[in-house]
Amino acid sequence: MASQSVCINLQSPALSTFQGAHKVAKTVQTRAHSSAGVHCCGAECSQHRLSSLRQERRRTNVAHALTPKTDGFLGRALESLTHDPIRRSPAPRNSSCRAAVGSSTATSPVIDVEGVVKPIKLIVLGGNGFVGSHVVRAAIEKGYEVTSINRSGRPTVAEAWVYNAQWITADVFSADLESYFAGASAVMSCLGGFGTNEQMERICGDATVRAAEAAKNAGVPRFIFVSVHDYNLPSGVKDSIGYFVGKKKAEARIAELYPGSGVILRPGFIYGSRRVPQANNVSIPLTPVGAAVEKSLSILPDALTDALCRIPGSDVLIAPPVDVEDVARAAVEAVRDESTPGVLDIKAIKRIASSSQR
Secondary structure, eight states: OOOOEEEEETTSGGGGGGTTTTTOOOEEEEEESSSEEEEEEOGGGGGGOOOHHHHHHHHHHHHHHOSTTOOSHHHHHHHHHHHOTTSOOOOOTTOSOOOOSOOOOOOOOOOOOOOOOOOOEEEEETTTSHHHHHHHHHHHHTTOEEEEEETTOSOSSOOHHHHTSEEEEOOTTTSOHHHHHTTOSEEEEOOOOOSSHHHHHIIIIIHHHHHHHHHHHTTOSEEEEEOOOOOOOOHHHHTTOHHHHHHHHHHHHHHHHOTTTEEEEOOSSEESEEEEGGGTTEEEEOHHHHHHHHHHHHTSOHHHHHHHTTSTTTHHHHSOOEEHHHHHHHHHHHHHOTTSOSEEOHHHHHHHHHHHTO
16 A cells, blocks of 8 residues: 555644643654554654645544544543553654654652761770870770780770770780771780880880881771870980880880871879779779879979979979879860870870860
8 A cells, every 4th residue: 555644733623622631732743664653753853745636635534533532542532642642652663753742851860868867996915004094985985896815815804895895815926916907996005114225115106116017908997096205305315215115116106107197195104093903902092192293293484394304304293193084085076176286295184184174
């Protein structure tokens, strides 16, 4: 059968039943090859319109066929287009006409955003010691997730903060520190001790050096170290005492590994209630002496203090003691506050500890 085109004006009054809410004002072109097919087209199909005479003659026939009772292919197609303009069959690949009835409504996708606030994860080395135990408690009070690594494990005191921390019994020199440090926000070394010069250099220096290197390898972003005040002792004296040699060795290595995110606290004499695990947790009351000396030194004029500090070894006597609670608060604050300077002297420790309580 020869190819034949028919354009049907959907604005005809006879077809108003099928216009629907979208006010269809398009034309339909049918091509007959071996069977009839119906495709909806827009204004771009106008070139296919027949002469006005043939077009007018066929409008009447089509309008008659497309009554609501019609079940024919053409009627079902138009009804589908007018009643559900979004659901429509695509035009054949080789068709010269395009569907132009209705328009799909774009719907923005729903995006579920789940905000996750990650807690600060702090690893404390020596958390069962004098300074370390106060650090663990202060960190827990701040809401940190705290893990302590020390040789004696969990403290034996029955206090709430003890049960809110994780305790790992291990030796810093033999433990797989990198696996323990993985995912930590910061590592803090409160390691220190007394003994022979060799023992003090190893405990106060080598242990922290190994911890800092392991933290760096594990990708820990911050490292905090509780060191000691830089007393103005003659260099020959300090270099002969393993305690100071070890602390300085650890400070130097931390400065190399964490040049912008390492924090070193340098307190003087630290006072507070010192618990002795080896003696059934008997507390040594250092507060009365330390607090009294601190108060006495605080009334000295700064000019006098500065003048006395020029005398070698003088600050062994005039460097003010520091409350262990202040050391712990300043150290815990340094974990969170990236603006904390690299070295905290006695005045800075007290200032940060005081501001953290406001």
